[in-house]
Amino acid sequence: MDKNIVVETKDLTKKYNGTTVVDQLNLHIYENEIFGILGPNGAGKTTTILMLLGLTEPTAGTATVAGHNPTREPLQVKRIVGYMPEKVGFYDSLTPRENLKFIAELNNIPYHTIDAKIDEILKAVGLSKQADQRVGTFSRGMKQRLGIADALIKEPKVVILDEPTAGLDPEGINQILDLIASLPKRGTTVALSSHQLYQVQRVCHSIAIFSRGKVVVAGSLDDLGRKALAEGHYRIEVEVAQASPGLADILAKVKGVSKVETKDNLLIVSADSDLRAELARTVVHANVPLVQMKIQEFSLDAIYMKYFQEKG
Amino acid sequence: MVTIIRKELADYFTSIRCFILFLLVFLVGAAGLYAAWQGIRSNPGDSSFVFLRLFTSEGTAIPALISLLALIVPIIGITLGFDAINSERTGGTLSRLLAQPIYRDSVINGKFLAGMVTLAIMVASVVGIVGGYGLRMIGVPPTAEEIIRLFLYVVFTIIYGAFWMAIAVLFSVVFRRVATSLMSSVAVWLFFGFFYTLMIVPAVAKSVDLMILLRRFSPNTLFEEATTVLLLPQWRGSGLFAVGEGDISFMLPNALSLGQSILVVWPQLVSLIALSIICFAISYILFMRQEVRST
Ligand SMILES: Nc1ncnc2c1ncn2[C@@H]1O[C@H](COP(=O)(O)OP(=O)(O)OP(=O)(O)O)[C@@H](O)[C@H]1O
Ligand SMILES: [Mg+2]
Numbered sequence: 307m308d309k310n311i312v313v314e315t316k317d318l319t320k321k322y323n324g325t326t327v328v329d330q331l332n333l334h335i336y337e338n339e340i341f342g343i344l345g346p347n348g349a350g351k352t353t354t355i356l357m358l359l360g361l362t363e364p365t366a367g368t369a370t371v372a373g374h375n376p377t378r379e380p381l382q383v384k385r386i387v388g389y390m391p392e393k394v395g396f397y398d399s400l401t402p403r404e405n406l407k408f409i410a411e412l413n414n415i416p417y418h419t420i421d422a423k424i425d426e427i428l429k430a431v432g433l434s435k436q437a438d439q440r441v442g443t444f445s446r447g448m449k450q451r452l453g454i455a456d457a458l459i460k461e462p463k464v465v466i467l468d469e470p471t472a473g474l475d476p477e478g479i480n481q482i483l484d485l486i487a488s489l490p491k492r493g494t495t496v497a498l499s500s501h502q503l504y505q506v507q508r509v510c511h512s513i514a515i516f517s518r519g520k521v522v523v524a525g526s527l528d529d530l531g532r533k534a535l536a537e538g539h540y541r542i543e544v545e546v547a548q549a550s551p552g553l554a555d556i557l558a559k560v561k562g563v564s565k566v567e568t569k570d571n572l573l574i575v576s577a578d579s580d581l582r583a584e585l586a587r588t589v590v591h592a593n594v595p596l597v598q599m600k601i602q603e604f605s606l607d608a609i610y611m612k613y614f615q616e617k618g
Numbered sequence: 619m620v621t622i623i624r625k626e627l628a629d630y631f632t633s634i635r636c637f638i639l640f641l642l643v644f645l646v647g648a649a650g651l652y653a654a655w656q657g658i659r660s661n662p663g664d665s666s667f668v669f670l671r672l673f674t675s676e677g678t679a680i681p682a683l684i685s686l687l688a689l690i691v692p693i694i695g696i697t698l699g700f701d702a703i704n705s706e707r708t709g710g711t712l713s714r715l716l717a718q719p720i721y722r723d724s725v726i727n728g729k730f731l732a733g734m735v736t737l738a739i740m741v742a743s744v745v746g747i748v749g750g751y752g753l754r755m756i757g758v759p760p761t762a763e764e765i766i767r768l769f770l771y772v773v774f775t776i777i778y779g780a781f782w783m784a785i786a787v788l789f790s791v792v793f794r795r796v797a798t799s800l801m802s803s804v805a806v807w808l809f810f811g812f813f814y815t816l817m818i819v820p821a822v823a824k825s826v827d828l829m830i831l832l833r834r835f836s837p838n839t840l841f842e843e844a845t846t847v848l849l850l851p852q853w854r855g856s857g858l859f860a861v862g863e864g865d866i867s868f869m870l871p872n873a874l875s876l877g878q879s880i881l882v883v884w885p886q887l888v889s890l891i892a893l894s895i896i897c898f899a900i901s902y903i904l905f906m907r908q909e910v911r912s913t
Contacts, residue, residue, distance in 0.1 A: 352911070359717055361910040381719045389717040391911075395710020399632070411621045412718040456714065 310337040312464055312495045313358060317367035320353050320519075327353050329519035330367065335464075335497055335512070338490040342506040343499040344610065345516030351499040352392055354516075355466050358497075359389055372463055385413070388462035392469055394453035398442030402433055402452050405441060406459050413460040427455045432481055446473040454482060458494075465489065467498040471505055483509050507606040515613060522613050530609055540580055541602040544573040547595035556592050560584055574602070619720070622728030623735075630698070630736045639694055640740065646690055647744040650683025651751055657682070658756060669760035670767060670849050672752035673745075683748060684771075684845050687741075688838070691775055692811070694740060695782030696803040698733040702726070703790040703905060704799055713910050726905050730787060730898065737779045745772050763876050770880070771848050777890050778841045782807065784897035791901045791908065810836045837893055844886040847879050 313335035320328040328350040335341045343351045356362040358369050360376030360383055368375060374382040396405045403424055410420045428437050431451040436444070441452065450473050457465050470486065471479045479502075487509045489496050500506050506513060507527065514524035523530060532540065546553065554566045557575055562584075565576040575585060582599055589596045630636045650673065657675025658668075673683045680686075703726065706712040716722060745768060753759060760768070785806055789799035814836050823829035833839040851874045874882065 356910065361713060361716055381721070384717055384719040387717070389714070391710065391713040391717075393710045394714065396714075397629070397711060398709070399629070408621070408625050409714070409718060412715075412720055414719075453714075 311335070312337045312372055313341075313497065314370045315354075315358075315367065316370075318354070318357060318364050318369055319366040320350070320357060320362065321365045327519050328357070328364075331519070331521060333514060333521065333524065335495060337495055338493065339511040340486065340490060340496040340498070340509050342510035342513040343497065343516065344501070344503070344506060344513055344606075346614070349516035350519040351516055352468055355389075355468055355497070355499065358466060359383065359387060385460075386463040388457035388460055388465040390453040390457040390465075390467045390470060394449060394456070396441040396444075396449060396452060396456075399440060401438045401440055402428060402444075402455070403437050405452070406456060409456055410459050415460065423459060423461075427459055430458075430485055431455045432478065447475055447478055450474055451478065451482070454485070458489075461492075462494060464495045464497065467496065469500055470498055471500065471502055479505065503606040503610055513606070515610060517613070523609070527606070531606075540577050542575045542577060542580075542582055542585060542599065543602055544575060544585060544589060544599045545597040546571050546573070546589065547597055550592075550594045553589065553592055553594055557585060557588060560588055571597075619724035619728045619731075622720070622724055623732045626729055626732030627735060630732065635697060636736065639697055642690060643694070643740045643744050644747070646683070646686045647748050649680050650686055650744075651748050651755075653677030653680040653682055654748075654752060655755060656680070667764060667851060668756060668758045669749075669752070669764045670851075672748060672756065673768070673771075674849050684849060687744070687775060688778075688842060688845065691737075691741070691779045692782040692807050692838075694737060695733075695779040695784075696786045696800070696807060698736055699730075699783035699786030699790060700800045700803050701790055701796045702729045702733070702787045703901075704794055704796055705790075707794065708796065716910055722906055723902065726787070726791075726902055730783070733783050733787075734776070734780055737783065738776050741772055741775045741779065745775075766876060767848050767851075767879070770883075771845055774841065774844050774848065774883075774887065774890070777887070777894060778837070781837055781890055781894040781897065784894045784901065788897050788901040788904075791904045810838045815839060834889075837890060840886045840889050844883040844890075847874065847882050851875075851879055 311334050313333065315331050315333045318328060318331040318333075319326065331350075331354060333354075343354070345351055353362065357364050358371055358376060360380035363377055369377075371383045372386055376383045396402075397408075400408075406424045406427070407420055410423065411417075415423065425434070425437070428434050431454050433448065433451055433455065436448065441449065444452070450470070454467065454470055457467060467486070471482055474482060483505055486496055486498065498506075498510070510527060512524070512526045513530065514521045516522070525533075544557070549568075549571045554568050554573060557563060557573060558566045560577075560581060562579055562581050563575055563577045567574040567576075575581070580601060582601060586596060586599055589599075654672045654675045654677070656677035658671055660678075661675075676682045676685075703712070706715065706725075712725075715725060749760070749768070782803070786799065786803040789802045790796075793799040793802065815833055815838065819829055819832045823832050834843075
């Protein structure tokens with residue numbers, strides 16, 4: 307993945323009547339990555355997104371989207387950024403096709419290509435059958451799908467989705483996540499906010515966790531998982547047939563192992579690299595029957611909880 | 619902006635609201651025509667400005683067309699504007715719209731212009747229809763002066779409607795709820811249409827001069843005066859030249875010339891345009907600085 311920064315904020319701050327909602331935010335989103343914005347309700351995710359689009363003026367600091375300042379050059383930014391708001395709405399008396407056509411025309415998409423594009427995008431979000439039904443009759447999830455189609459119709463360089471999977475059925479979630487995951491290949495950088503940690507973990511390359519307007523953690527998911535769960539170490543679970551007292555000490559002596567914890571017949575080994583092969587050999591050598599061994603998969607859930615437990 | 623105007627117009631012309639308005643306008647046209655038929659038949663005397671009398675004659679029970687229009691034009695203006703911005707906001711379409719590469723003001727300008735076009739079509743069509751049928755009814759073609767006067771009348775009426783639309787759009791920017799903005803617009807209309815001129819001014823004003831002056835603060839009065847001068851050149855009623863009893867100039871035998879009429883209505887025209895612009899400017903400024911999000 308190239309390392310061109312597409313979205314960058316420098317000390318971005320937003321205050322509403324003296325209350326700081328976004329506090330000196332520094333974010334980097336790289337080209338063709340999927341970036342997840344997490345954080346509890348009221349953390350300032352939506353406010354940040356609005357500032358990135360130039361829909362709200364920052365109180366201090368700057369944002370840069372593909373080299374443009376959204377406050378000073380809103381049109382340049384809006385030309386290349388697709389956006390799906392938190393509470394997405396459409397003209398109820400129009401059909402999805404008409405709604406999308408209006409947006410396409412506002413974006414000066416060549417007239418003869420509009421219809422084909424609409425068909426394609428409606429198919430991608432699973433609304434082909436409802437293309438000519440009034441939006442007023444749509445369920446929440448159907449509107450949500452249309453919202454994603456709407457953000458993508460202009461084939462944006464950057465697409466910002468505020469809670470894209472809210473209200474979708476499980477199948478819809480899969481479909482939309484697959485669609486989102488396919489965007490970087492087409493040259494679209496994605497930023498999405500969500501409360502669904504599992505979904506974020508599934509599609510995002512990098513995340514930032516917000517809390518009270520500040521970023522508490524940011525980085526690529528792999529790094530974060532390692533850092534957060536084992537202070538920068540790998541954790542390997544070794545399960546043996548029965549508890550054997552001396553094993554922990556033996557394992558602790560393996561080169562690269564920093565700590566071994568024992569829980570009955572489960573040993574949790576912290577190491578600075580993936581030492582599974584080495585550990586297996588040692589266990590077998592010590593004549594202890596090895597049941598299974600796995601590298602502990604971190605979950606975003608655990609990272610998230612860890613940061614919010616620390617704060618209390 | 620052209621795209622927005624086109625979409626707004628398409629919205630208007632496919633909406634039930636607009637259909638009802640057109641129905642109302644044509645009903646008013648028919649009623650006005652009937653009134654003119656009764657009025658002219660019962661008092662065929664005066665031969666000057668016969669064609670204009672189509673618009674100004676009262677029937678036995680039905681008011682003249684200009685009175686009817688003066689009543690419904692504000693309603694049309696309010697109906698076209700009261701939910702312009704806040705319906706987009708509550709519907710969640712505003713943030714989506716403003717995330718497109720368009721200038722923010724083209725949203726409010728586009729809506730206002732589309733409303734003006736709709737309003738113009740309604741006013742022009744009712745005047746055109748009444749004129750057309752009236753011509754067949756009385757058989758006297760309009761003089762050039764009458765055509766000019768009618769044209770000015772149409773322009774005035776559109777501006778008057780635009781003023782009410784500007785008020786309604788202003789409330790649609792200020793209030794988040796559609797019901798609130800509608801009620802506020804109607805309240806302003808009731809205030810100027812009834813309470814102000816009929817109750818407050820007579821109660822406050824000690825002299826006739828003061829009364830005339832105070833009445834002029836009402837856009838309704840401005841419009842009423844202007845249309846009277848334009849379409850009833852002979853009339854020196856209580857509106858513009860209101861005078862004490864026994865004043866000799868009460869009813870001049872010869873009418874105001876076209877040039878004189880225009881001179882007389884000029885201040886009214888300027889005031890109405892200024893009022894509309896002020897209302898629109900306030901809504902424009904508020905809209906440009908307002909938070910986008912719907913909560
Ligand atoms: N117009 C406003 N005036 C005052 N405060 C506001 C305004 N808009 C938002 N806020 C405050 O800003 C804070 C951040 O709101 P924001 O919508 O960015 O949160 P969020 O992270 O998107 O939350 P959620 O997960 O619920 O979507 C909240 O505390 C909210 O009360
Ligand atoms: Mg939010």
